[in-house]
Each structure stands twice: as structure tokens, then as C-alpha cells.
Amino acid sequence: MAAPIPHPAPRTRAAGVRVEGVNLSYGTNHVLKDVNLEIRPGEFFAFLGPSGCGKTTLLRLIAGFNQADTGSVIVGGEDISGLPPWKRDVGMVFQSYALWPHMTVRRNVAFGLEERKLPRQEIEARVERALDLVGLRHLAERRPSQLSGGQQQRVAVARTVAVEPKVLLLDEPLSNLDAKMRVQVRRELRDLQQRLGITTIFVTHDQEEANTICDRIAVMSDGVVQQVGTPMELYERPANLFVANFLGTANILEGRIQGQGPDRIFNIEDGIVLPIPPDAVVPADAKLVFRPQDAALDRVETGAVPLPGTIAHREFLGSSVRYGIQIGGTEIVVDTPFQSGNVLHEPGRPITVSVSPRSALWLAS
Amino acid sequence: MALALSRPVPRSHLSPGQLLVAGAIAAFLLLFLVVPVATVIYVAFTEKGTGAFTLVNFLDFARTDLFVRSFWNSVYVSGMSVVWASVFALPLAYLTTRFEFRGAALIQTLGFLPLIMPPFVGAVAMQLLFGRNGTVNLLLDDWFGVKVPFMDGLNGVIFVQSVHYFPFILINLSAALRNIDRSMEEAAQNLGSSGFRLFRRVVFPLALPGYLAGASLVFVKVFDDLATPLLLNVKDMLAPQAYLRVTSIGIADPMGYVIAVVLIVASILAMWASAAAMKGRDYATVQRGGGGLAKRRLKPWESALAYGIVGLILLLVLAPHIGLFLLSIATIWSFSPFPDAFTLAHYARVFGESSIYIKNTLIYATLAGLIDVVLGTAIAYLVLRTRLVGRHWLDWAATAALAIPGVVLGIGYLRTFYGVTLPGGTPLAALWIMVVLALAIRRLPYALRACYAALQQISVSLEEAAENLGATKTRTVRRVVVPLMTGGILAGFISSFSTAAVELSATLMLVQSNSDAPLAYGLYVFMQSPAGRGAGAALGIVAVLLVALSTFASHLVVERSQRAKGAAQ
Numbered sequence: 061m062a063a064p065i066p067h068p069a070p071r072t073r074a075a076g077v078r079v080e081g082v083n084l085s086y087g088t089n090h091v092l093k094d095v096n097l098e099i100r101p102g103e104f105f106a107f108l109g110p111s112g113c114g115k116t117t118l119l120r121l122i123a124g125f126n127q128a129d130t131g132s133v134i135v136g137g138e139d140i141s142g143l144p145p146w147k148r149d150v151g152m153v154f155q156s157y158a159l160w161p162h163m164t165v166r167r168n169v170a171f172g173l174e175e176r177k178l179p180r181q182e183i184e185a186r187v188e189r190a191l192d193l194v195g196l197r198h199l200a201e202r203r204p205s206q207l208s209g210g211q212q213q214r215v216a217v218a219r220t221v222a223v224e225p226k227v228l229l230l231d232e233p234l235s236n237l238d239a240k241m242r243v244q245v246r247r248e249l250r251d252l253q254q255r256l257g258i259t260t261i262f263v264t265h266d267q268e269e270a271n272t273i274c275d276r277i278a279v280m281s282d283g284v285v286q287q288v289g290t291p292m293e294l295y296e297r298p299a300n301l302f303v304a305n306f307l308g309t310a311n312i313l314e315g316r317i318q319g320q321g322p323d324r325i326f327n328i329e330d331g332i333v334l335p336i337p338p339d340a341v342v343p344a345d346a347k348l349v350f351r352p353q354d355a356a357l358d359r360v361e362t363g364a365v366p367l368p369g370t371i372a373h374r375e376f377l378g379s380s381v382r383y384g385i386q387i388g389g390t391e392i393v394v395d396t397p398f399q400s401g402n403v404l405h406e407p408g409r410p411i412t413v414s415v416s417p418r419s420a421l422w423l424a425s
Numbered sequence: 426m427a428l429a430l431s432r433p434v435p436r437s438h439l440s441p442g443q444l445l446v447a448g449a450i451a452a453f454l455l456l457f458l459v460v461p462v463a464t465v466i467y468v469a470f471t472e473k474g475t476g477a478f479t480l481v482n483f484l485d486f487a488r489t490d491l492f493v494r495s496f497w498n499s500v501y502v503s504g505m506s507v508v509w510a511s512v513f514a515l516p517l518a519y520l521t522t523r524f525e526f527r528g529a530a531l532i533q534t535l536g537f538l539p540l541i542m543p544p545f546v547g548a549v550a551m552q553l554l555f556g557r558n559g560t561v562n563l564l565l566d567d568w569f570g571v572k573v574p575f576m577d578g579l580n581g582v583i584f585v586q587s588v589h590y591f592p593f594i595l596i597n598l599s600a601a602l603r604n605i606d607r608s609m610e611e612a613a614q615n616l617g618s619s620g621f622r623l624f625r626r627v628v629f630p631l632a633l634p635g636y637l638a639g640a641s642l643v644f645v646k647v648f649d650d651l652a653t654p655l656l657l658n659v660k661d662m663l664a665p666q667a668y669l670r671v672t673s674i675g676i677a678d679p680m681g682y683v684i685a686v687v688l689i690v691a692s693i694l695a696m697w698a699s700a701a702a703m704k705g706r707d708y709a710t711v712q713r714g715g716g717g718l719a720k721r722r723l724k725p726w727e728s729a730l731a732y733g734i735v736g737l738i739l740l741l742v743l744a745p746h747i748g749l750f751l752l753s754i755a756t757i758w759s760f761s762p763f764p765d766a767f768t769l770a771h772y773a774r775v776f777g778e779s780s781i782y783i784k785n786t787l788i789y790a791t792l793a794g795l796i797d798v799v800l801g802t803a804i805a806y807l808v809l810r811t812r813l814v815g816r817h818w819l820d821w822a823a824t825a826a827l828a829i830p831g832v833v834l835g836i837g838y839l840r841t842f843y844g845v846t847l848p849g850g851t852p853l854a855a856l857w858i859m860v861v862l863a864l865a866i867r868r869l870p871y872a873l874r875a876c877y878a879a880l881q882q883i884s885v886s887l888e889e890a891a892e893n894l895g896a897t898k899t900r901t902v903r904r905v906v907v908p909l910m911t912g913g914i915l916a917g918f919i920s921s922f923s924t925a926a927v928e929l930s931a932t933l934m935l936v937q938s939n940s941d942a943p944l945a946y947g948l949y950v951f952m953q954s955p956a957g958r959g960a961g962a963a964l965g966i967v968a969v970l971l972v973a974l975s976t977f978a979s980h981l982v983v984e985r986s987q988r989a990k991g992a993a994q
């Protein structure tokens with residue numbers, strides 16, 4: 061795919077996708093709970109969440125393989141909830157690729173175009189173009205079983221984009237590849253999406269994948285969309301504890317909120333107390349959340365109150381050092397950058413931890 | 426038999442015991458499979474009297490109208506049986522695997538029933554139900570004034586065979602349909618395909634290997650079957666011709682041997698053709714992910730139509746059982762839609778004077794089953810667990826029996842062992858033990874497969890643990906391997922037993938006296954005279970029950986051993 065494109069990229073009709081008030085149950089198992097989403101035309105969008113949270117179910121709902129109990133799916137302004145899968149024009153790349161073993165690569169890619177009864181010459185031209193797009197023209201006469209995993213994945217993508225669907229759905233497209241291929245292929249996918257300008261929904265349970273290639277992400281847990289935002293928004297301003305925990309490492313300190321107005325304090329444990337900044341919005345049952353790199357050791361950040369702790373253990377990671385620090389009954393981690401010549405703190409040593417009010421998050425579950 | 430070894434064969438030292446066992450198996454296969462078949466081929470290619478090589482026998486075959494006609498009749502009957510068997514099997518397989526269908530499991534089970542009855546037994550019942558003066562035609566004549574020649578001439582053979590053998594297609598096709606990864610179908614729908622196009626372009630091609638496997642099996646079985654055409658009085662087919670030549674003209678006449686060679690070649694060709702057609706098409710390993718085809722819900726009118734079709738097919742394929750049962754309790758049943766009155770006298774007769782048939786069957790089938798599992802276990806062990814040079818030859822030889830029709834084996838035994846006489850002057854071929862050996866050879870490939878499966882499931886480390894604790898190879902086999910294989914061995918025994926119990930082709934040639942005859946032979950004798958039909962039907966019902974019970978038992982055994990293994994892991 062790295063090769064320059066020999067043909068002009070096919071123009072796709074980028075369409076927005078709206079999911080409205082969707083509920084879905086398998087028997088008594090309520091899998092999707094009031095899902096509402098707005099995906100913009102041409103956007104690279106991710107459904108991110110732990111396995112079993114309902115991502116595939118939602119994707120298959122958009123493709124028409126699952127029926128919602130309530131709610132609707134709108135693509136390009138048209139409500140497609142009542143259409144069968146073969147009338148939706150929503151292209152899906154399956155996690156297993158689902159390449160038909162009895163057809164060559166070329167026949168696989170031509171399939172959707174043939175179903176659309178296009179003239180033969182146009183089919184041929186578009187198959188060539190789709191294969192060029194993924195750099196597999198030379199393998200057109202092979203059978204899927206004669207291809208590597210990465211090549212199969214590209215054929216699956218080519219087969220779907222060949223029909224120029226309004227929306228491209230990718231269900232964990234990288235999960236069957238080894239770690240090195242995954243990084244390469246995800247870049248290629250992003251590249252391809254940019255060139256085609258096609259609205260794309262990418263399902264993954266891997267936050268790094270979603271962060272690196274997607275414009276916006278919907279974080280899901282237990283059938284509920286927890287938050288929608290760009291990767292940076294989600295990392296910097298997670299809406300709740302789940303999002304904070306799922307995207308990157310987060311320290312969570314529990315405590316009781318006491319006092320009123322400007323005198324509010326966060327009582328972590330007897331003798332360990334933090335003042336809550338007057339302008340902070342703190343939900344009831346909130347916990348103090350901060351990232352490992354947002355805390356300073358033995359140095360007080362402006363406006364911060366240091367917390368007393370003890371170094372429990374230490375991991376040397378090369379560019380940084382990760383300390384496990386015991387504060388009261390909780391262990392947190394703090395990352396400090398490492399430069400040659402630095403002296404490391406020894407385990408067992410008492411130390412103070414300070415978190416600037418800017419980096420402190422007050423989140424409930 | 427292609428064997429995928431999932432783990433390296435342990436580098437073991439050959440023990441003298443293993444060599445001895447391998448030698449004994451080789452001798453057995455040589456004596457009772459290779460030599461008889463080779464003899465048949467040899468006779469077909471040599472000049473009578475001089476023993477010189479010649480093709481003249483084949484020229485004679487090609488120049489004799491009767492043989493040429495018989496050949497084409499056999500091809501036609503086998504081909505049409507495949508067609509009709511497909512007509513019965515396709516809707517059942519498709520509807521039960523592809524749609525939400527109440528009673529799908531029951532339908533699949535009922536669909537297997539025809540297999541547990543020898544086809545020639547069904548033939549008599551089919552005559553009574555569908556013959557020129559059978560139930561259906563009498564009713565049709567009454568109501569509409571027409572008669573349909575379901576059972577006339579070759580039609581009868583085709584009808585009986587397709588009803589009998591269609592389960593082979595049903596089993597294979599259903600399994601293939603169930604194995605299709607559901608996303609294969611969804612991907613096609615996602616790209617705009619639906620309905621019959623979807624079936625034609627994606628679903629059926631993916632199920633084709635299973636269909637071909639079943640269809641080729643049906644073709645070969647019908648091509649080789651002797652008893653059904655004989656019982657329907659159709660003589661101008663190949664297998665009956667071979668039998669008639671040898672039994673009426675004598676074992677010296679070369680024509681029987683030529684026909685035997687033609688039968689072998691046709692069997693091999695059909696198997697080869699299906700293997701060639703499937704080459705590179707075994708998709709099971711290519712497909713990933715889970716779940717079979719997505720099951721659809723039927724609309725009410727579709728549902729009614731589907732149940733109507735399924736009901737009709739089931740009624741048809743179960744007709745032989747129903748007819749046979751009626752016949753077994755009827756006093757007189759002829760020229761009337763249904764029997765005149767009912768009686769249990771036939772059963773009394775079967776269990777009284779004719780109980781010798783049942784006794785013989787139990788003895789023969791038990792012995793054949795025992796021989797099969799002993800050979801099967803030993804061959805499986807030698808192939809999977811040792812590096813004995815030439816061990817695969819044992820496997821190949823035993824499996825080659827698949828391609829040898831029963832008639833051919835029977836002729837081979839007659840020719841090979843007739844000249845060998847015992848001290849008392851009886852020819853070896855006349856001994857009842859020959860029947861047992863022929864049955865054992867015929868069933869060996871199936872038992873062997875069961876033993877392979879059982880052994881492959883046992884981890885090598887279990888044996889290594891025993892050796893590590895001081896057990897010798899022989900003792901390890903006895904104390905660890907065989908006990909763990911028990912379930913598989915037993916299943917192999919039962920399947921050999923139950924199919925041997927109703928096998929007739931080879932038996933028909935080898936049985937010399939009524940007192941040595943097994944049930945299938947007795948059935949055949951009974952069914953030939955109108956007066957014997959009631960008793961024959963009763964004997965048929967006994968055979969069906971015998972096979973049904975043992976099939977059920979093997980099912981239980983397999984399930985129990987699987988559960989036990991599951992629990993141990």
C-alpha cells in the first residue's frame with residue numbers, strides 16, 4: 061500500500077451516521093443500552109471498550125445483521141433501520157475476513173460489483189483499482205488460502221471498498237495479525253481512509269490502536285457509551301473513572317469530601333487531607349484521579365499540597381522510572397523522566413507526592 | 426488415510442513384540458485381502474487353462490451384449506440413485522441446518538433410519554407399497570384410474586437404493602452446511618447478495634465438498650450392491666451378473682472375474698473422481714471464526730410448506746420400515762392396499778425354527794467385530810506411535826478394502842480357498858469361518874478409523890509418564906493405552922458388529938449350507954418365496970432392532986467416554 065497510487069482514488073459518497081436511542085437485548089441480556097451517537101461524514105471513528113461490551117453488536121446493528129428493540133440507524137440522512145443487510149450499502153470488513161475460499165482474490169473483490177449488476181468493463185476496472193489501492197494486484201489469481209494473514213486482510217478491505225459503500229465498518233481488523241504487522245497495517249488503513257475520504261467505524265479493544273489512527277472515539281462499557289471525544293480529550297478530561305482507567309494508567313485515591321464551599325477538603329485517611337480547589341467541579345462520591353506523569357516527587361507543584369508516602373518499589377524503564385508509592389492504604393504509581401546521571405530513589409524511603417490542581421481530576425464512576 | 430500428526434512421533438526403540446505384531450497383521454491382510462483380490466485380477470487377465478496373459482476376456486466382455494447392457498444399466502442406476510438421493514437429502518439438510526426448525530434433531534435422526542436396514546429387505550416392503558399391485562398404485566387406480574411404474578425394472582432398484590442410501594448425502598451435506606462460517610454468508614449479504622443467488626454463489630459451493638463425498642459414496646454402494654437387484658429380479662446389472670456367472674457356470678469361468686475387475690475399477694474411479702473434484706476445496710481449515718450458518722426464521726406460509734415437504738420425504742424414506750412392520754404381522758397381504766388380518770405367527774417362526782440364523786449372525790458379527798478392533802488398535806498404534814518401516818503399508822492395505830466390492834471379495838475367497846482342502850476333504854472356502862473373515866475385512870476400514878481417532882486423542886506424555894516410571898512398551902500399551910482407548914475401541918466394535926450383521930454381498934457367495942447361514946442370508950432366502958415373506962419381514966424387523974440397538978449403544982459409549990475425558994482434563 062505504500063506504493064504511489066497509479067489511478068485516481070475512487071470518489072466515495074461520504075455519509076454521516078446517526079445512531080438514535082438504540083436498545084438491544086439477547087433474551088434477558090441487555091447488551092446495548094440507549095446508545096446515541098453522531099458520526100460525521102468522512103470521519104475515522106472508533107468504538108473502544110473491553111471485550112464483551114457490545115461493540116460488535118453495535119457494528120452489526122449498523123450493518124443490518126442485528127435488530128434493535130428500539131431506536132434507529134440513520135446513514136446519510138436516510139433511516140436504514142428497516143432495510144435488510146444487502147440493501148444497506150454499508151461495507152463491513154469481518155474480524156475473520158470471511159474471504160470465500162472457493163473464489164480467487166479477483167472473484168472475491170468482484171463479488172459485490174457483480175451483485176450490483178455493473179457492466180463487465182466497469183467491474184474489471186474497479187477490481188483493478190481496488191487491488192491497486194491495497195497493493196495486491198499481482199496476487200489477483202491466488203486463492204485466499206495462499207495468502208498471508210496481512211494479505212488476506214487487505215483483500216477483505218479491497219473487497220469492501222470496491223463497492224464504494226457509504227460507510228466502512230471494520231471489526232477488530234488487526235486482531236488476527238502479529239504485533240509488528242498491526243502497527244504497519246493500522247497506518248495503511250488510516251492512509252487509505254484519508255485518500256478515500258470514506259466515513260469509517262473501527263472497532264477495537266486496544267486503546268493504542270484507537271488513539272493512533274482515529275479522529276474520535278466512543279468509549280463503551282457494558283453496553284453504554286461512556287464518552288465520545290478525540291483521543292486527547294478523552295485522556296485529558298475523562299468523563300468518569302472507567303474512561304480514565306481504560307485510556308492510559310490512572311492513579312485513583314479514595315476519600316471523603318468534607319466541608320462546604322471554599323473550605324471543602326478531601327479526607328483520604330486520618331492525617332492525609334487535601335484541600336479541594338474552590339473552582340473544581342466535584343461530583344458526589346468523587347475520587348481523586350491523576351496520571352503517573354502528572355505528580356512530582358519531593359517537590360511541591362504550585363498550588364499543590366504534598367502527600368506523604370513511602371517508596372514501595374521501583375521499575376527502571378529506560379526513558380523513565382516508575383515508582384510504586386504507598387500513600388496511606390493505597391498504592392499509586394508515579395513516572396519520572398530519566399536522564400543519564402540521575403540518582404534513583406531507593407525503596408523504603410519516605411517521600412512526598414504532589415499533584416498540581418490543574419492535573420487533578422475529580423471523577424465518580 | 427491421510428494422517429495429520431499433531432505431535433512428533435516419539436523416537437522409540439522397536440521391540441521384537443512390535444515386529445511380531447506387524448508381521449502377523451501383514452500376513453493376515455496378505456492372505457485374506459491381497460491374495461484373493463490379486464487372484465481375481467490375475468484370473469481376469471489370463472487365458473483359461475494355459476495361464477498366459479491375455480486381454481481376450483475383456484474383449485469378450487465388451488462383445489457380449491448382456492454385459493455391456495449390464496454395465497450401462499449399473500451406471501444408469503447408480504447415477505439416478507445419486508440424483509434421487511440428492512432430491513431427498515437436499516431439502517432435509519438445507520431446511521434443518523439453515524432455518525429455525527422445530528424438530529430438526531428428530532428429522533435428522535429419522536433421516537438416518539434407512540441405513541440401519543439392509544436395502545434388499547426394504548425392497549420387498551417397497552414392492553408391497555409401490556409395486557404394480559401395491560398399496561399406492563391400488564389407491565391411485567381406485568381414485569384416478571392411473572398406475573405409476575415406481576418399481577418396474579430398473580426404476581425399482583433406483584427407488585429402493587435412493588431411499589436407502591440418501592442418508593449418506595444427508596449426513597455429509599448437513600455437516601458441511603453446519604461448518605460454513607457464518608461470516609462467509611454475512612459478507613455476501615453485506616455486499617448486496619441475498620436469496621437464491623446467495624445460496625448458489627456462496628453457500629452451496631462451500632458445502633460442495635460434503636455433498637460430493639456423500640454422492641460418491643452413494644454411487645459406489647449402489648454400483649456394488651448385489652442383493653437388491655437380485656431380489657427385485659433385475660439380473661442385467663454388473664454385480665448380479667458376476668454372482669450368477671460364478672454360481673451358475675462355476676468358478677472356472679473367467680467372465681465373473683472380468684466383471685469383478687470392472688467393479689473394482691469403477692469403485693476406484695468414483696472415489697478418485699470425488700477426491701479430484703474436492704482437491705483444494707476442503708475449506709474447513711480455511712474458514713475461521715465461529716458459528717455455522719445463521720438460522721433464519723420462516724414466515725408462517727413458508728413454514729407450512731417446509732413441514733409439508735419434510736413430512737412427505739420422511740414418509741417416503743420410512744415407507745420400507747412401515748411396510749416391513751405391517752408385513753411382519755400380516756396374515757395375507759396381496760392385491761389389497763392393506764393386510765387382511767394380523768398375526769404374530771411369523772415372529773414365533775423366526776424365533777423358533779429359524780433362530781439358527783439369529784444365533785449365527787450374533788457369532789459371526791461378534792467375531793468379525795473382535796478381529797477388526799484388534800487389528801485396528803494394533804495398526805493405529807504402529808502407525809501413530811512407532812517408526813516401524815513400512816507401517817503405512819498396513820494402513821493403506823486395510824483401507825484399500827473400501828474399494829473392494831463384497832461380490833469381488835466373495836469370488837476371490839472361493840477361487841483362492843476352494844482348492845485348499847482340510848484333512849477331512851472339505852474345502853477351506855466352505856467353512857463358516859470364511860464368512861467371518863470376509864466380514865472382518867469388509868468392515869476393517871471403518872473400525873480402523875475409530876481406533877485412530879481414539880489413539881490420537883491420547884497425549885503421548887501419558888505414555889511417557891508410564892515409561893518414565895519403569896513400564897516397558899508392551900506393559901504401557903496394556904496398562905495405559907488400551908484402557909484409555911476403550912471408548913473408541915468399543916465404538917469401533919459396535920459399528921463393525923452392526924454393519925456386519927446385515928451384510929450380504931460376500932456372504933451370499935460364501936455360505937454353503939443353511940445351517941451356517943446368518944440372518945441376512947436367511948432373509949434373502951425367505952424373501953424369495955411369497956410364502957416366506959411374513960417370516961422374512963419378521964426376521965427383517967429383528968435385524969433392524971439389532972442394528973438400531975447397537976447403534977444406540979455405540980452412541981452412548983462414545984458420549985460417555987467423551988464426557989469422562991472432558992471431566993479428566
Ligand SMILES: Nc1ncnc2c1ncn2[C@@H]1O[C@H](COP(=O)(O)OP(=O)(O)O)[C@@H](O)[C@H]1O
Nearest residue numbers: 086089091109110111112113114115116117118
Ligand atoms: N448472538 C448472540 N446471542 C446472545 N448473546 C450474544 C450474541 N452475540 C453477542 N452476545 C453477547 O452480547 C454481549 C456483547 O457482545 P459483543 O458485541 O460481541 O462484544 P464485543 O464485540 O464488544 O466484544 C456479550 O455479553 C455477548 O456474550
Ligand SMILES: [Mg+2]
Nearest residue numbers: 115116117232
Ligand atoms: Mg467483538
